[in-house]
Amino acid sequence: MQKINSIEEFDKLVDSGETFFMLKHSTTCPISATGYDEFAKFEQKSNGQLYYLTVQDSRDLSNHIAEKFHVKHESPQAILFVNSDVAWHASHFKITAKSLSAAKEENLK
Template identity: 60%
Template sequence: MNKIDSIEEFDKLTEEENPFFFMKHSLTCPVSQAAFDEFEKYAGNSEVPCYYLAVQEARPLSSHIEETFHVKHESPQAILFTKANVAWHASHWKITKKSLATALEENQ
């Protein structure tokens, strides 16, 4: 699992990775920490690359994703990208190891 901080890094991902998961994580929210823990559990056993950003440290990137892909910003938020498009997204308590695995299965 790798942290992404810039729009340039993210745009490179959308060009080179297919599929991949991306997580928007708040460093100050306990709900976000719980979702991030689930994301980490999933990423530890996933063959699909998993990336994240810390919203407080990468607001321009967070806004770029919202504006480019028309996915209303939420934090925490997990997004599955396939072929440089959003295939699935979830927020808050809907982010679980199981929901991530199911999303991938349903969108391959």
């Protein structure tokens, strides 16, 4: 799991067309901590690319993602990007290793 801090880093990743997950994480929210733990659990079983941002450190990036892709900001929030666009997203307790695996499987056929 790699931290993304800037809009430039994120846009470069999206423009590459790679398939990846992005997690919006709040360091002050216990629900977000649970989502982060599930994301980390999924990472252990996945060979995909996983990235995250910390909302407190990267508010501009978080807002940029919401505006550019028309996905209302929530935290925690997991977003799957396929072919430079959002293929799936979930928030709060819907972020589980199982839901992330299912989203990957469903969108990468």
